[in-house]
Amino acid sequence: MTRILVAGETLIDFIPDASGSLASVESFSRRPGGAPANVAVALSHLDAPVSFWTRLGTDPFGDFLADFLADHGLTGEYVERDPNGKTTLAFVSLGEDADREFSFYRDAAADARLEPGTVDDDALSEFGWLHADVLSLDTDPSRTAVLDLLERAAETDTTVSFDPNARPERWTEFSYRESVQEGFALADVVKATPEDLEEAGLTGDAAELAREICTFGPHTAVITLGDAGAYAYATPDAPWTDGEELEATHGGYRVEPVDTTGAGDAFTAGVIAALSEGESLSEALAFANAVAAVTTTEPGAMTALPSRESVTAFSEDHAEH
Template sequence: MTAPRILVAGETLVDFLPERVGPLTEVESFDRRSGGAPANVAVALARLGHTPWFWTRVGDDPFGEFLTATLDEEGLPPRFVERDPDAQTTLAFVTHDADADRSFSFYRDGTADTRMEPGRVPDETLESVESVVCGGVTLAAGRSRDATLDLLARAQDHDCTVWFDPNYRPELWPDDDFAAVVGDALADVDVLKATEEELDLLGLSGDSPEALAEAALDEGPHTVLMTRGSEGSVAIAAPEAPWDAERAEHPGYEVDPVDATGAGDAFLAGSVAATADGETELTAVLAYANAVAAVATTAAGAMAALPSGTDVGAFRNSAS
């Protein structure tokens, strides 16, 4: 196998998807699926033809066994997939409303993905990759906060392009830690993928979504990719960013959504994959990322629904 050019880092967990829409109190049975935003990004990249390194940590328990087997089936190299003998694997119970939007109930107190250790990815690996992709959940608690911040800083030292998704989950963040911790992390981020809500929660000043994105550029990133659900996405970039324009948008694609879980992860993976393919036209990056995300909403399960490059190509041809 050719050595990966991308490193993804963060949590892998088990999503329990409900049999029906409605609140958790009314759901009687669930379907077990592999999940975790960085895990979804890593698998999506593999399916899109850019198999990455994936640094994660799961419990040495049956759920951890299930997850590591899934990652292996997806062709992800096991080098940085860690098993924790003293902690359990994180679980997340998902609920859906009538529009396929979801909410989560996490079981993540001292679990394996909160116990990642700084320095586990060696410098020689960072020297060999072009991009590092991280999410915000591992910043929320435990040693994984230090491990994630350490990785972001060292990735910058090795001139990697650093991609970051705050992936805000209110259940996981105490008090006002989100703005402070993620705000500090942005100093080592090149491309920030975020929603309007997340930009607002960071305490940025701006009287419009695009003004918030422009304010985020002052915190470190050279590009902000702002996702807007069914309305597509907008990109705002600094003059020094490696694109053909400083602003772009794409309206997205019309689909009949089944499950929106993982759509943002699919979008991020599509953005990274397009860039890895040499795409520098900002509108084209958004179009490809939106297509990956759109296809990912048409089946249940964040990871199971992730499309291949062939799937994305067929979808775009049918939508044109």
């Protein structure tokens, strides 16, 4: 079985108890969050052999997150605790027009204090798949640490996947656009939304976007399209092709979404789980759409992530759009 390493942040999302602008919301509920953490927990729910490299504060919020990760199978040496770091807090609003606003509290952020060297070459060689997110590149030392890990993985047979998750509020120190391009240059597989890519300066339909991503280096690009499912393109270099370029689409599943937070991360976990188990690109899209669709039917991101059994049952009961 391919062992998977996910690297990046875990934080606490404070979700509003009522909709409205962030300036107007009075009370919030605490939820574990962070895109890489969502992916790691989702993979664990899918019974994939996953490890998670993250760093938590030793503050009470860090205790809460450490307990949560442990309850979801993510323990061990790569879940670091940092007495000099504070757990990142992200306040999220749901505006009247359903647009989310974010306000991040990241002073001395523990998750940004990942340091190069934790995952040395020997440790890295145990993993056949590495997943990281552009958000780890927005400040140092996590930027240097994650780029170093990606660079070393890119020189080996380890498959590297990368998510250019756009959060414009986070990019005050480094350039999002340049960081996305640095990540693309080191990745084999990219999962993105058209909105992320527009923020990164790429426009076009899904087929054009996927092909453009591959010009930066990846052999596979997957574009998620909300309730319309996903599109994927792979160059002849991708191991899941038979030496010719390949396209795959899956129209998504018809559900009544309650909360789409984390759907993209659930989708990413579905793609990684399926491709690392040797499924075809189109099977991976179908599986990932099912994982993501189930996630939208419950409130919350991590708390809604489904087990493999529930995904299988869901796919049998639901038709593609």
